[in-house]
Amino acid sequence: MSNYSRRDFINKTVLASGAALAAGVIACNYNAKAKILRESAPDGPLLRAGLVGCGSRGTGAAVNFLEAGPNLEIVALGDAFDDKLQQCRRNLNEKKGITIDSEKCFVGFDAYEKVIDAGVDVVLLATPPYFRPQQFEAAVKAGKHVFMEKPVAVDPVGVRSIMINGIRAKEMGLSVVTGTIKRHQADYLATYDRISSGEIGEITSGNCYYNQGKLWHVNPKSEWSELEAMVRNWVNWTWLSGDHIVEQHIHNLDLMNWFIGAHPLEATGFGSRQRRTTGDQYDNFSVDYTYPNQVHVHSMCRQINGCANNVTDQIRGTHGYTNCENTIYTSSGEQRWKYALTEEQKNDRWYFFWRAFIQEHVDLVTAIRMQQPINEAVQIAESSLTAIMGRISAYTGKKVTWDEMLNSEVHLGPKHFIMGDVAVSKQIPVPGK
Amino acid sequence: MGYKRLIQLLLLIVVLVLIRFLFKKADRYTSSNAYCNSCHVHNHAHVSWMESVHYSNCEGVEVACVDCHLPPKGQGFYKAKLHAGIRDLYAFHFKDSTTYNWAQKSLPENARHHTFEASCIACHPKLFPTHLSKNGEIAHWHYKQHSDELHCIDCHIDVGHGSSVKASHNYQILETQSNVDTIYQSSFSLVELKDFTETIPKTNISFSMVAIQGGTTTIGASGKPSKVKISPFFIGQIEVTWDEYLVFLRETEAEGRSQQSLDGLSGATPPWGNPDQGWGMGQRPAITMTHHAATVYCQWLSARTGKNYRLPTEAEWEYVAQNALKADDKIEDFINNTKDLTLEPEDVKFDALGLRHLFGNVKEFCSDSYSDWPYQSEESLLLDPVIRLSVNEHVVKGGSFKTDVNDLRPSYRESTQHDKWMKTDPQIPKSIWWYSDCNDVGFRVVLKYQQKD
Numbered sequence: 001m002s003n004y005s006r007r008d009f010i011n012k013t014v015l016a017s018g019a020a021l022a023a024g025v026i027a028c029n030y031n032a033k034a035k036i037l038r039e040s041a042p043d044g045p046l047l048r049a050g051l052v053g054c055g056s057r058g059t060g061a062a063v064n065f066l067e068a069g070p071n072l073e074i075v076a077l078g079d080a081f082d083d084k085l086q087q088c089r090r091n092l093n094e095k096k097g098i099t100i101d102s103e104k105c106f107v108g109f110d111a112y113e114k115v116i117d118a119g120v121d122v123v124l125l126a127t128p129p130y131f132r133p134q135q136f137e138a139a140v141k142a143g144k145h146v147f148m149e150k151p152v153a154v155d156p157v158g159v160r161s162i163m164i165n166g167i168r169a170k171e172m173g174l175s176v177v178t179g180t181i182k183r184h185q186a187d188y189l190a191t192y193d194r195i196s197s198g199e200i201g202e203i204t205s206g207n208c209y210y211n212q213g214k215l216w217h218v219n220p221k222s223e224w225s226e227l228e229a230m231v232r233n234w235v236n237w238t239w240l241s242g243d244h245i246v247e248q249h250i251h252n253l254d255l256m257n258w259f260i261g262a263h264p265l266e267a268t269g270f271g272s273r274q275r276r277t278t279g280d281q282y283d284n285f286s287v288d289y290t291y292p293n294q295v296h297v298h299s300m301c302r303q304i305n306g307c308a309n310n311v312t313d314q315i316r317g318t319h320g321y322t323n324c325e326n327t328i329y330t331s332s333g334e335q336r337w338k339y340a341l342t343e344e345q346k347n348d349r350w351y352f353f354w355r356a357f358i359q360e361h362v363d364l365v366t367a368i369r370m371q372q373p374i375n376e377a378v379q380i381a382e383s384s385l386t387a388i389m390g391r392i393s394a395y396t397g398k399k400v401t402w403d404e405m406l407n408s409e410v411h412l413g414p415k416h417f418i419m420g421d422v423a424v425s426k427q428i429p430v431p432g433k
Numbered sequence: 434m435g436y437k438r439l440i441q442l443l444l445l446i447v448v449l450v451l452i453r454f455l456f457k458k459a460d461r462y463t464s465s466n467a468y469c470n471s472c473h474v475h476n477h478a479h480v481s482w483m484e485s486v487h488y489s490n491c492e493g494v495e496v497a498c499v500d501c502h503l504p505p506k507g508q509g510f511y512k513a514k515l516h517a518g519i520r521d522l523y524a525f526h527f528k529d530s531t532t533y534n535w536a537q538k539s540l541p542e543n544a545r546h547h548t549f550e551a552s553c554i555a556c557h558p559k560l561f562p563t564h565l566s567k568n569g570e571i572a573h574w575h576y577k578q579h580s581d582e583l584h585c586i587d588c589h590i591d592v593g594h595g596s597s598v599k600a601s602h603n604y605q606i607l608e609t610q611s612n613v614d615t616i617y618q619s620s621f622s623l624v625e626l627k628d629f630t631e632t633i634p635k636t637n638i639s640f641s642m643v644a645i646q647g648g649t650t651t652i653g654a655s656g657k658p659s660k661v662k663i664s665p666f667f668i669g670q671i672e673v674t675w676d677e678y679l680v681f682l683r684e685t686e687a688e689g690r691s692q693q694s695l696d697g698l699s700g701a702t703p704p705w706g707n708p709d710q711g712w713g714m715g716q717r718p719a720i721t722m723t724h725h726a727a728t729v730y731c732q733w734l735s736a737r738t739g740k741n742y743r744l745p746t747e748a749e750w751e752y753v754a755q756n757a758l759k760a761d762d763k764i765e766d767f768i769n770n771t772k773d774l775t776l777e778p779e780d781v782k783f784d785a786l787g788l789r790h791l792f793g794n795v796k797e798f799c800s801d802s803y804s805d806w807p808y809q810s811e812e813s814l815l816l817d818p819v820i821r822l823s824v825n826e827h828v829v830k831g832g833s834f835k836t837d838v839n840d841l842r843p844s845y846r847e848s849t850q851h852d853k854w855m856k857t858d859p860q861i862p863k864s865i866w867w868y869s870d871c872n873d874v875g876f877r878v879v880l881k882y883q884q885k886d
Contacts, residue, residue, distance in 0.1 A: 141563045164570050167577070168561035406578075407861050 037186050041069030041365035049122040049147075050076035050104075050115035052135055054088035057149055058126030060357065061179075062088070065124060065147065066096050068361035069369075076104040076118035078111030080127070080231055109417045116142045122368070123147075128234035129242055129384075130154050130413055133161035136377075140165045140174060145368050147361065149179040151250045151384040152377075154242035156408035159385045166377025175373045177364040178380040180254045181356035184363055187326040187339040188255075188352075194337065195259055199328055200317030203260055206297035208252035208313045213305040215244070217278045225419040236279025238391075239412035239424055245271070245285045245394075246387040249301035252313055253390070254383035255324055256289070256297050259315050263382045264289035264297065264389070265402050271394035273428050275304045280426050287390035299390060397431025463518070469498040472521070474530035481594035496556070501548055501593055505555040513549070536773035539594070545584045548593070553585040575859030587857045587870075588706075595711075620738035626665050626882045628787065633737050636680050641670035642880060643787050645753055649814065652751045653844060657806055661815045663752045665884075668745060669877040671778045671789050672797065673730065675714030678722070681733050701726055701866035705858060710872050712774045718795045718875040720775065724827045724849055726866045727798050727876045734878065744800040745879040746819040747846065750830045754843035757784040757791050764841055768793035769834045775873070776834075792831050792841040795875035799828040803848035825851050833873035849874070 051062045054077055062074045074092060077100055079085040085105055092098050106114040112135040116123055123139040125132055125148040132152045139146050146169070153159045169176050182188045195203075217236050220229035234240035241247040257263050269287030276283040284302040291297060313324045322328045326339035345351045367374040385405055392410070393400040414422050462468055470479055482488055487496040503513050524530070537543060560573050576583050586592075617632035617639065626646070632639045647665040651658045682701055701722070708721045722730070727744060734742045745753075758764065767784050769776045778789040802822035820828075826848045832841045850871075858869035868874065 160574060164561055164574055168559075168563070171559040171561060172563075409861055 037184070037189070037359060038362055038366055041072075041362045042369050043070045044369035046071050046073060047122055047365060047368065048073050048075045048120045049124055050074070050078065050118055050120035051088070051124045051126065052078045052112040052115050053125060053127030053131075053149075054079040054085045055126065057179075058124065059088045059091050061124045061126050061147060061149065061361075062092060063095055064357045065122070065361045065365075066098070067358050068365045072365065074098060074100065076100065076106070076115045076120055078106040078115040080107070080109055080111065081228070082107045113138060116144060121145060122364070125149065128231065128240040129247065130158075130234075130240045133158040133165075136162055137165045140169045140172070140176075143172060143174065145175045145364065146377075147177050147179075147364055148380075150254070150380060151242055151246045151387060152178065152380050153384050153388070154239060154246060155388065155410050155412045156385065156405050157411040159381050159388065160406070162381040162384070163378050166375060166381060169377060170373070170375045173371075173373050174375070175364055175367040176375045176377045177360050177367075178376045179360065180251060180376070180380060180383065181353070181360060182251065182255055182324075183258065183376070184359040185352045185356040186359075188324060190339050191322055191324055191326055191328065192259060194328060195315065195317070195322055195324075196261075199320070199337070200315070200322060201319035203295055203315055203317045205295060206256050206260065206313070206315045208249075208256055208297065208299050209310040210244075210249040210252055210301040211308065211310045212303060213307075213309065214275065214283075214303050215248075219278070226421045227414075227417070227419050230422055233278055236276065236281055238279075238281050239414075241281070242384070242388060243281045243285075243391050244283070244303050245287070245299075245301050245391050246384065248303075249285070249299065250383055250387045252301075252311075253289075253299060253386045254380070255313050256291075256299075256315070257379070257383050257386060259324060260291050260295060260297070262292050263386055263402060264291050266290040266399060267386075267389045267393045268399045269299075269390045269394040270397065270431065271391075280428055282394065282429075285390060285394050287393060289386070289390070395429035395431060397433075463514070464497070464499045464503075466497050472525050472530075474525070474533070475535065477535060478594060484596045485592060485594050486596075487593050496593075500556070501552050504549040504551045508551050508555075517547075534772055536771075539590075540773065541584070541587050541590050544586055544590065548584070548586050550584050550586075553589075557585075571861070572859035575857075579856075583857060591711075620740070623740065623880075626667075626884075628670075629667070631738060631740075633677075633680065633734070638677050638680050640674070640677060642667040642878075643670050644882070645749075645786070648752070650752050650755055652748055652755075653806055659815060659818075660813075661748045661752070661818055663749055664817055665882040666749060667880040667882060668749070668753055668788065669879070670787060671716070672718035672795055672875045672877050673727075674716045675709060675719045676716065678719035678730065679714065681730050685729075685733060701729070702864060704867045705860065705864065705869060708867060710774070716777045716779075717775050718790070720795055720872055720875045721868050722875075723864070723866055723868055724798050728800075730876075731878055740880055742878045742880050744798050744876055746817065747799045747801045747828045747830060748815075748818050749879060750797065750799055751843045753786065753788070754791055754831065757786050757788060757843075759785050764792060764838060767791075768838065768841060770838075771834055774834065775875075793836060793838075794834055795831075795873050796829040796833045796836070796847060797831050798849075798874065798876040799830055801828045802826065803828045803846075825849075829874060835873050 049062070049065050049072070051058050051074060058079075066072055066074060074096075077085050077089060079088070085107055089100055089105065092100065104118050106118075109131075112123075112125075112127075112131070116139055122145045123135075125135050125139070125146060127135065129149075129151045132148060136146060136148060136152065152162045166176060177184075215235050218229075218233040220226075220233070224232070230237050230240065235244070235247060267287050267289050269285055271282040271285035271287075273282045274284065283304050285300070287299045289297040289299060315322055315324055320328060320330045320336060327335060328337040330336050363374060366372075385402075389400045389402065389405045392405070412424070414424050416423075466479075470476070482498075487494075487501070499514075503517065504510055538547075560577060561570060565573065572588060576585075576588075615637050617634055617636060619632070619634050621629050621631050623629065626644045628642065628644050630639050630641050645663075645666050645668055647663050649660060649662045651660050653659050686701060686703065704721070708719075709717070710720070731742045731744060734740075758767070762785070766782050767789075768781060769790065775794055776790075781789055781794075783789055784791060801820040802824050803826040804820065804822055804824065829847045829849055830845070832845055832847075836845075854868040854871035854874075855863050856870045858864055858867075863869075
């Protein structure tokens, strides 16, 4: 990240907008110390949101938004496919009792433009990541606050676009929250607070894992064009999802960037495709990331059934280590601190996990209504690029640097979006060629 | 006693208020445009400011001298004002303003010393306003990443004075000119070692080539001298002109060009900004092209004329330069003394070989890679030597309008400086065709003379 300094960015942000919480660790640190997570957003004038991308995560985000506080509405829906949109519309009606007019339901690859234009204050972006940069740009230019799911791009060109429009959003006083839930989770925030105040000393290394079984796939149907089949099966195509290191493992990589307080400078990785049945993605990656001061982070992710599963993180310092989530250990492995749980939290293993999905929207609506913008665009763009550099290193077998990535012109995906055949390479990448 | 004290205090307050009032008044007066102009030494700056967007714009904002030429208040305004005031007073009373080279002071590398970036940002706090074009985004992203070495005026040099716009792709220069008088049918057919005029078929372009007799000489006076033997060849009478270079650009331009390119030759993309710096084109030397672009030009010219044009080797260039001036010649008669822009060939005399602008005007590319003195042999005679190394930088010879006259001698050599010369190019990847930050480099072509049996 040659001279695009995180600190510089933060300083300017804080100067410019006083209490504004911007991208990056320092700002988040400040956030964790200064702000207690609110149970609910404060009341205020009606905020209307439009949803772009009506799959299950999009529907979930819409419900989470509605649950974030009083006086919140979903007024418009957009999706590439009508069946997805109608299903979301029914679900919102059943779960939250809201009705969305047919005139505010838009289908097609340009649906996002119509949703943005449908009298909304907030746009929720939950399509496959490939589409995010274009949609984020349109939303910001239209002056809308944004919630967008992770990751936010699949290639360096997309990452740059998110960064530029993230800065633009900040200049316009808009709030941007993304779906890296750990940053909105009370236990992680409390742990981060302790690590950043030096409780394990200087950070020396990290490990992060997203090893789990196969995700899902959708087999093509005869009545679908190749483009439709690809988009419906998007978690298996690199140009749409970024591959699973980007699409899923970003949660851990974002955590590493957050706790370490920097993005990696280099990555050397490998990976392969053993069991995946559709698309062009790998199903396992192992990447060695080098952060400043020779801090190494080993990242592993796998989507293969019947293997050892592990979705955890660990950061080690000169005076102990942490699981980043809720516990700090001494160097010899004795528990030094653990986040104190309430009875309710003790009885619900997934309490924080589910709470975080709502918390994202509580934090977004609070920022809008208190006129204290928060902006996570640049930080999520950096985390997306972190994952992308791991992928590119594994695909090519080469060592990849941050500066190369930040200035790379790699841009995935077809040039045209017409339902039909898709002119992209469908070869499985072979390293060392 | 208490009563007296009170009066004293009141008086003090009145005096302080008065001083503050007078200071404010003086500050306002000395910050006015009228005050800036009161020395009458730079009226042209006032005139060019009135042509600029900072004087006349849709928003109706008029930007005063001090708004750009002093930092914002609270960011060193008074310190800079005091400094500028003392400097200007000294200059007004002890220096001759008619000797100032204002154009030179206006070049970005000099203007950045009296234009405050904090002032640009104070009025334009948004780096990515919504109306910014895609190219603007690319450029501002580049700036954001390199803001410690870049200044707003590196690209927006014309916003305060004058009217031309640099910060965009310039497609206009590629538009074909229609009023063409003579169209040549064929190229010159070469038979003997004699000056000739080359003509490029199907264009109105011709240029003169000067015959150079072969011989031996010693080159590299500053390093280890080396004896070289140079075979006879021809060299361009003048540096390659814009008229000539534009034909190449139009025929091979890469963006939007048709499939039938010349022998698969990949051509230059449109430049970013005004490559002629607003000095004019015509017979002025073409400038700011990269060494690669100059090489491709030679390939294009060779294909179009059926000859084998190329860049001179350092040895050839130096050999020519050694013979260009006679003992009693005064170099001042043959060079561009402006210090701030290129000149047309007619503005200087022919030298002893019949060339113009060999020294100064623009520094000229050689085909050799640059290294510290590369020739090893002091004893044996090197025949037509050329250095090809796996380095990116090349030799440039002859100095430019910016070069000190004492350096304008045959052995003076410089290197291309790729990174420095590409500093403000915001494109990813950077152009391989145009240097964004070197406005005094060009080239001249040579042609080997091959004696027919």
